[in-house]
Amino acid sequence: MIIALDGPAASGKGTLAKKIAGQFGLPHLDTGLLYRAVARGVLDRGADPGDTAAAAAVAAALDVAALDEDRLRGAEMGEAASRVAAIPAVRAALFDLQRAFAARPGGAVLDGRDIGTVICPDATVKIFVTATPEVRAERRYRELQGRGESIAFADVLADIRRRDARDSSRTAAPLAAAADAHLLDTTTLDIDAAFQTALGIIGRR
Numbered sequence: 001m002i003i004a005l006d007g008p009a010a011s012g013k014g015t016l017a018k019k020i021a022g023q024f025g026l027p028h029l030d031t032g033l034l035y036r037a038v039a040r041g042v043l044d045r046g047a048d049p050g051d052t053a054a055a056a057a058v059a060a061a062l063d064v065a066a067l068d069e070d071r072l073r074g075a076e077m078g079e080a081a082s083r084v085a086a087i088p089a090v091r092a093a094l095f096d097l098q099r100a101f102a103a104r105p106g107g108a109v110l111d112g113r114d115i116g117t118v119i120c121p122d123a124t125v126k127i128f129v130t131a132t133p134e135v136r137a138e139r140r141y142r143e144l145q146g147r148g149e150s151i152a153f154a155d156v157l158a159d160i161r162r163r164d165a166r167d168s169s170r171t172a173a174p175l176a177a178a179a180d181a182h183l184l185d186t187t188t189l190d191i192d193a194a195f196q197t198a199l200g201i202i203g204r205r
């Protein structure tokens with residue numbers, strides 16, 4: 001069983017993906033971490049995230065086993081990741097490893113922006129997770145505060161809006177719901193209610 005979760009920034013798809021993977025005993029890949037790791041590698045080289053050659057080289061050499069989630073989770077890396085993710089050569093370099101992960105025996109859970117549309121168009125279940133930008137920003141703001149990052153709420157909201165706009169408007173694998181995805185709006189749902197709704201969708205497949 002392959003379960004694909006997509007959606008805009010901080011919609012809760014990663015939280016749901018982890019819980020769904022735990023429920024069904026499936027491996028989980030947070031594909032956003034791949035783009036964050038490429039962005040980190042580009043910045044570590046002293047290059048700009050818009051530098052196509054540098055980003056493609058980092059993506060081609062990415063060691064997935066060495067991803068350090070704590071180092072990749074901050075707001076600055078989300079923005080840089082969104083910029084490298086718009087580069088077709090970066091997406092091409094990360095394609096096979098995502099496909100291979102999804103093809104594991106027994107299946108997998110993947111979350112990102114293009115899982116249902118590009119990486120796993122034949123996924124067993126596709127869920128497109130949304131929430132209003134304000135609610136997503138509030139959740140992300142609280143999360144960043146919890147991590148000790150000092151950032152204003154207005155900046156978190158602006159980052160989310162900017163990233164969503166860039167991710168949705170790029171030509172390479174833009175953020176979009178697959179035609180056969182189930183929409184899950186978590187605006188008024190807490191984590192458990194969203195999880196139960198997702199389990200209902202999966203159960204009806």
Ligand SMILES: Nc1ncnc2c1ncn2[C@@H]1O[C@H](COP(=O)(O)OP(=O)(O)OP(=O)(O)O)[C@@H](O)[C@H]1O
Nearest residue numbers: 009010011012013014015139143186189190191194
């Ligand atoms: N339904 C919910 N109610 C309240 N808080 C939530 C809900 N879902 C997720 N959260 C919280 O919102 C924050 C963002 O969630 P999460 O990281 O799962 O989003 P995401 O869509 O994977 O984000 P990104 O695309 O930026 O990686 C987290 O702090 C998480 O605990």
Ligand SMILES: Nc1ccn([C@@H]2O[C@H](COP(=O)(O)O)[C@@H](O)[C@H]2O)c(=O)n1
Nearest residue numbers: 031032033035081082085112113114167
């Ligand atoms: N399948 C994906 C996943 C992510 N991206 C890009 O990476 C940025 C960071 O992702 P998070 O999920 O960790 O927030 C995101 O803004 C996208 O630009 C992607 O393009 N495709």
